[in-house]
Amino acid sequence: MSVEAGHFSEIEDQLPEDRFLDREESWLRFNERVLDLAGDPTLPLLERVRFLSIFASNLDEFFMVRVAGLARRMATGIALQTASGQQPRELLARTSEVAHELMLQHAAVFRDDILPALAKERIEILRWDELADTEKEELNRLFRRRVYPVLTPLVVDPAHPFPYISGLSLNLAVLVRDPETEETLFARVKVPPLLPRFLEASPSRFVPLEDVIAENLPQLFTGTEIIEHHAFRVTRNQDLEVDEDIAENLLQALERELLRRRFGPVVRIEVEESISPEVLDLLMTELGLDEGAVYRVPGPLDLGGLSAIADLDRSELKYPPFVPSEAALPHDVNIFATLRDHDVLVHHPYDSFTTSVERLIEDAAADPQVLAIKQTLYRTSGDSPIIDALIDAAEAGKQVVVVVEIKARFDERANITWARKLEQAGCHVVYGFVGLKTHCKLALVVREENDGSLRRYCHIGTGNYNPKTARIYEDYGLLTADAQVGEDVTDLFNHLTGYTRDTEYHRLLVAPDSLRGGLVSRIDRETENHRQGRSSHIRFKCNSLVDEVIIDALYRASQAGVPVDVWVRGICALRPGVTGLSETIQVRSILGRFLEHSRIYAFENDGDPEVWIGSADLMHRNLDRRVETLVRVRDQGHCADLIGRFDLAMGMDTQCWLLGAEGRWTRHDGSVHIQTHLMRTRRWRTVDGS
Incomplete structure (x- = not known):
């Protein structure tokens, strides 16, 4: 059963039109929860730094794929109203607004929380002017030895067109003046991606690579006057489009498409807030961007590179080591x-x-x-x-x-x-x-x-x-x-x-043929069980819940009174707790040391629990455009264990985020973190499965 947004059955049309949350904003709110962890002072400091890096990398991918897809559909004229009721142009504007807010929050957490906390631990990330003279001298020598040979300054003049700016590359926009002609020229210097994002000026004192390059620009443009320089970074559409129906060889077609990926259209430009209007206007004109695609943030840019700081050998600032259990299949058993x-x-x-x-x-x-x-x-x-x-x-x-x-x-x-x-x-x-x-x-x-x-x-x-x-x-x-x-x-x-x-199949549900229908029929069975006075309960754990048919089935179950627990890591388009629609549905999200990735679908089934695990999230792409499998877990002990995970996750003492009907998440600081609990009890399983 294939479903596209905006096309629902007659029964589904009887439900409120505004029953779906927007998936793009829901994803951004997921990344906001990642940022929340970066700002959590109870977590080890370098793990907070890692969450800052993850936030930045996540957002890059969001723009490369989701925002790029929205822009592409609008440009080709095939954009349709979304399931949340927004027109694509409205959705793109709202997405840009939320992304701007989050990028500023991200920069503030880095500047106001992480940098001071790192300094207390004698780890410093500094700008050039904050370095000691001896450190500057050492970095200048390093520049001549390791950086200067790989730089290629590109000037723009009648003989040299505006250069191609590769996606996710960090660059310096430079204005130089020729002292003889008084002519002002624009130049671009690409920050080499294979060099460390932060250079060590002295033990545990780091400076962004672009600061070192900027200080040494006179060596790249000898005989000219450096008027100004600013860091910038662009994000391009990097989703792939391969027409498999006409591709004579999928492997070769994909290789060709990978070569073209780097030339995708620009969907975002990040600039330091100190950039001059003249330079920004030039970049926007040459890259074909409007104001909505410009993201001004305090520097430095490209904080995905903080992963190198998170990797520093400071074990006391990281999660304690964890060794997985081998009790499930010990070495000495066949x-x-x-x-x-x-x-x-x-x-x-x-x-x-x-x-x-x-x-x-x-x-x-x-x-x-x-x-x-x-x-x-x-x-x-x-x-x-x-x-x-x-x-x-x-x-x-x-x-x-x-x-x-x-x-x-x-x-x-x-x-x-x-x-x-x-x-x-x-x-x-x-x-x-x-x-x-x-x-x-x-x-x-x-x-x-x-x-x-x-x-x-x-x-x-x-x-x-x-x-x-x-x-x-x-x-x-x-x-x-x-x-x-x-x-x-x-x-x-x-x-x-x-x-x-x-x-x-006997024990499998397989997409795109039977998975959506199999889950909906089991949801409907729980609904009927409740109406007949039999025990009912629906428990779903997944990365994303977007599919409208599944959501509507859950709404109907809730309207009948079935308790529904949804444990979702990322996107959730379902509105929980809406009077007359979803009063019995609660949605929780748990983030932490480990990325919650498993998919579990459990049904009470009148006291004979039916539990499925597998690869499928509840999204159109998983249910319609992928081969996915769920397998039914038969062992009663295993079923009890999986349902017990839900009971723990949904307990009032468990740390989590709670989703409200309007799409905002509220952090709930319980006394139990499920991942910590499972690490402490990881040796529970014996060889015989009991």
Whole structure:
């Protein structure tokens, strides 16, 4: 069932027209919660610095994709009214207004909170004029040795047109005067992106790289007078558009599109608030921007580079070390024998990814009784042991099939590299379906048992097969030798690699065919259960809740009186607590040390809880334009554990943010932080799954 914004059924049209929050502002409010953590004095200082960096990087991506998409649709004339009832031009103006506010808040937290707190810990981020003379001398020597050779000043005159400004590059706009002709010229100097964002002037005293370059501009423009200089930074549309229907080779088409990405139109320019009107006007004219695309902030710009400060070796200013538990699958047990005996539910990063998911693939690669390994890869790390294990398996003569999603946004180049490496090793590499991203997280191992029978071992997860992010992303994974799951996963891989119209599964819900409808039918069942006086409760955990059909089903459930708990990390277009519409719905968000990434959908089902986990968020792209999977968790202990997570998250003593009907989030400072609680109790799970 495919749904586009603004097209709803007759039943849905009977609900209030203003029942949806705007998704763009909701995302910005999520990033505001990240900024809230940066300003939290109870957190370790360098972790607060990291949250400042994350905020900046998040906002960059928001402009590169979401704002760029809005601008593109308006320019092509295909923009429609959004589900929240706003016209695109109104939405773009509101998005710009909120983004301006947040960028100023971000700069204020950096200037007023973080810089003084760092100084107390003898870590200083200074501007050039604040440095000691000896530090300036050392940095000038460093400039000559490491910076000057890689700089390319570009002047604008009749023989030299205005230069191309690459997206997210930091630049200096320079006005110089020729003393002989008195002519004033504009020049651009790009700050080298491969050099450190902050240079160390002396131990634990740092200065922005552009300040060092600015001080040494006379060396770049010898014989001229430097009139003024200002830092600026542009953001371009970096979403990819590949017409798969006419592309003769998806891999080659994507590579060509990656080359074109850097030339996307500009959607934002950031400037220091001290910039002169003359220079700003010139930049706006040359880049084709209006005032709404200009973001004036106190310097320095590009605070995403604060990640280098957060990485400083000051352990006392960071979260204490955390070692994941190996209790779910101890080293001394055979993983295949364990899974034949019972399902294993792992919860990362509290449970070790290395000794569970990685181990399944590595043991399968080394086991002579394993005949085949099939796996989906959406994002993985540059030095992934899983990639190495798949290569080892192929070289050992096993059949290895890998569905690589090369269109994973901003990981396209890395995925192309891994696809080619896997192909060269003899793996069968496929790219899923035309027009759909393969986002599901599946691994299938086919093993010949001692009695000659074949058994299938599966992993179905909520997160990527990425050992690095598995240490900081919260995700679940089900490892099982259940025959029905094995049959379902086999059928789905055949669907991905071959051509089959069979979309019926025993234990899976699969997008785009059955996932939305499967969830809606279960929501409606809870609604009917409540009307019949049977126990009912709906609990959803996801990254984003946007899909109008799902939201309307939840509204109808709430109107019938069903308790609905929504635990969402990022975007939420549902309005909770509206009289007559959503009085029984509460929406919470939890942010912290780990990024809450798992998706769980639980239904009370009249006392026989039905719990699903998987890769799908509740957005149009997930339900209509991606291959996603949810698997039903059968083990009663596992179901109780997952529902217990909701009870903890929704408890009145839990730290969280609460969503109000108007779309604003309020921080609730409870005495329990769920992530801290889970770290302290991470060894609860025993080998037998109890």
